[in-house]
Amino acid sequence: MPTTVLLPRWLIPIEPRRVLTEHALIIENDQIAAILPAAEALQRYASAEIVHLPDHALLPGLINLHAHSAMxxxxxxxxxLALMTWLNNHIWPAEGKHVSVGFVYDGSALAIAEMIAGGTTCANDMYFHHGAVARAAIEGHFRMMVGCSILEFPTPYANNAQDYIDKALSCIDEYRGEKLVGFTLAPHAPYTVSDETFRLVIEHADALGIGLHCHIHETQDEIDASLKNHGMRPLERLDGLGLLQQKLVAAHMVHTTDAEIALLAQQGVNVSHNPASNLKLASGFARIADQVAAGINVGIGTDGAASNNKLDMFAELRLAALVAKAxxxxxxxxxxxxxxxxxxIHGAKALGWQDRIGSLAVGKQADLIAVNLASAGTQPCYDPVSHLVYAADRTQVSDVWIAGQPVYRQHAHVGAFAATALARAHHWQKQIQETHA
Incomplete structure (x- = not known):
């Protein structure tokens, strides 16, 4: 790839908290090679490709910390619908009829196209047919942490917990060394995974040196059921099993007591806050301000498009800030x-990828987005950071680079990946509608 000089109006490195003007960012191969004054960059890199971004903020790509892309x-x-009604009566039956390698690849590809266009360059996923998710990410040139779902009950993908684990381990081995793809073991939730399986999953994750991903304390019903079946709240049970640790991403964490927040902070657990999904499923209001104040590393996720209904990290940003205040x-x-x-950067830390992504620094991967703030809805612009959270929307993302490669230029996808994904989505819509007519 040629050396590229990006010349934004505002350059926002995230770490440290500052906004640079009249600065350039240099991409060489897949990395950030330099950040320096624009005049010096133009002189030093006179033969490089120059990308002018005169009304734009340049910042790290957004990290979706909890997603089910194929959904x-x-x-x-x-x-x-309520969560368990939604799952038991609609989603799980539909998945039972349709989930396949093709469904997962095509759904993941569609999600990747949507996320890239909205400024998301990395997602922490959780689903089945993990190889199909990984392949979609690689072919879409998207950074993906592939979560290998593990449950006790049978699905079209696996027969029992051991079968899920075996398939996960096989897929992790197959894709070892891929630069854009990592893996976690993802026990679905406390109400779908036994103590024995949790212990086995933790043992494998420790042996492989990979992370964990689990839905926890999403609804009050989950907590009530745990008190009835186990005599304790889910977090207490999981703490006893050893799941609460620095490499865990705990999705949702809506219902937490003061003692549980202190426990999460003490154990270094990472939380994925999913405000839109929590609101749509009436799961409740997570105590995010208290969790952050306690020192918990909190990132933001969309959850799946089946419960959101969009993979829009700019919308989640605004919603997270507003709901926390209320x-x-x-x-x-x-x-x-x-x-x-x-x-x-918090999402990057949760994934153990803070040395690669999450901020703009020399030597990090060039996962970047440019957001055009010239429109009426983001003018006048006194503070670009304020506008990115409270005023801008995903349609203002103009350009996206992942690992130094342009995947979205001047509001259009590069290559045929997105168009193919859209065509396949129409195919699946017809098939699903005909099956459930």
Whole structure:
């Protein structure tokens, strides 16, 4: 790849908290080679490709810390329902009929196309047919942490917990060494995984040196059921099993006591806050301001498009900041800088990738987005960070680079990957509608 000089109006490295003007960022191969004054860059790199971004903020790509990418093909399939009704009566039956390698690849590809166009360059996924997710990420040139779902009950993908684990381990071995893809073991939730399976999953994750990903404390019903079946709340049970540790991403964490927040902070657990999904499923209001104040590393996720119904990290950014203020009765809770850090460097830390992505620094991977703030809705611009959180939307993302490669230029996808994904989505819509007519 040729050396590229990016000349934005504002350059926002995230770490440290500052906004640079009249600066350039240099991409060489897949890395950030330099950040320096624009005049010096133009002189030093006179023969490089120059990309002018005169009305744009340049910042790290956003990191979606909790997603079910393939479920994008079930967007709008079942709405306005409680979580367990939604799962038991609609989503799981539909998945039982349709989930296959083709479904997972095509759904993941569609999600990747949507996320790239919205400024997301990395997602922490959780689903089945992990090789199909990995292949979609590689072919879409998207950074993906592939979560290998593990449950006790049979699905079209696996027969029992051991079968899920075996397939996960095989896939992890197959894709070892891929630069854009990593893996976690993802026990689905406390109510779908036994103590024995949790212990086995932790043992394998420790042996492989990989992370863990689990839905925890999403609803009050989950907690009530745990008290009935185990005599304790889910977090207490999981702590006893050894799941609460620095390499765990705990999705949702809506219902937490003061003692549980302190426990999460003490154990170094990472939390994925998914405000839109929590609201749509009426799961509740997570105490994010309290969790952040306690020192917990909190990132932001969309959850799946079947429960959101969009993979829009700019919408999640704004919602996270607003809900935190209302929930805590504190207008100073989760200010714009903090929200933007949650969607970038905090997500990277949660995945153990903070040395690669999440901020703009020399030597890091060139996962970058340019956001055009010239439109009426983001003018005048006194503070670009404020606008990115409270005013801008995903349609203002103009350019995206992942590992130094342009994948979205001047509001258009590069290559045929996105167009093919869209065509396949129409195919699946017809098939699913005919099956459930």
């Amino acid at each position: 994008t093909l079930l967007r709008g399939y079942a709405d306005d 929930q805590s009765s504190n207008p100073e809770a989760l200010p714009a800088w903090q929200a933007l850090e949650m969607a970038t």
